[in-house]
Amino acid sequence: MENAMARLLHVPCDEIEFTDANALPLFLRGAYHLKVLRIADTSFLLAEPKEKVNLTHMRMHRKKLMELTGMECAFQLATISAYARQKMLEEGIPYVLEGKELYLPFLGMVLNSRKREKAPPARISYLTQKMLLVVIYRGIADASVTEMAKILEVSKMSVTRCFDELEAFWPGMIEDNGKAGRRFQWSKTKRELWETVRPQLRNPVEKEFLLDCTPPWPLPKSGLTAISHFSMLADNSYETFAIAKQALKDLQPEKLPQVPHGEIPAAVIQVMGYNYLHEGDNVLVIDPLSAVLSLNQEEMGDPRIEGAVEEIMEEFVYDRT
Known part of the structure; x- marks a missing residue:
């Protein structure tokens, strides 16, 4: 397929194994052979139906595949009816007709000039x-x-x-x-x-729970508590902890007693967009740079906290020469 695509487009094309198939629902794994194509520095999923699939199901399956993989999705077809071809063109559904024709609207201007810079995504993942x-x-x-x-x-x-x-x-x-x-x-x-x-870089904190109790589970230190761990800064009167968003369903911290905003909590749990513990530490704590990124504007404006952040930068980022 990659050679045929390269001949049609006159640009390099590489075929990459799709390694995340086991994470997909069974109905998608059973319906398609999946692989990844890389054309002009753009990667997308290529779905080849194992048996005949009608256009209605292809619409739904493409949407689900894009949602689950985070990639654009095109269909690899051996044949296509005139009606299906017209509808796919009208609806912007990408397809590749083996060795004959392709419709990949998401590539846009990439193929017109390989030197043109790609527009970055709205924010970093x-x-x-x-x-x-x-x-x-x-x-x-x-x-x-x-x-x-x-x-x-x-x-x-x-x-x-x-x-x-x-x-x-x-x-x-x-x-x-x-x-x-x-x-x-x-x-x-x-x-x-x-x-x-x-x-x-993004603030990794997606949500906070202001608790009227201490967490009943062992959670890593986060926020100012983590900053205090890595510096000489004194912590707040309460500790701040991190929880990965993947653990929310099992632990359900929202069911713990909480205080209204504006009141001093007994502890705070921050829901983190990713889980990254500091390596080689005998204390359960998030990594220092994620702790720095978790600080809000008000906290960063405090000279004491600013000094603590500088300590962390000196220890973990700035080169000692």
């Missing part, structure tokens, strides 16, 4: 943010998709999407070596990397 923090802590200067997937303990497809984001936000951070694959590369200091990416 949590996994890409976590990857950048890992790179800073470990001083990673060069890593392939496979190497980064092992470090993060995620699929290569997840890392491929992270590389797509890095390429869109910071052209030059990802080196494309053709058939050898893409690599993250950074030749400057950790401090320069932090200062480069900092404007796009």
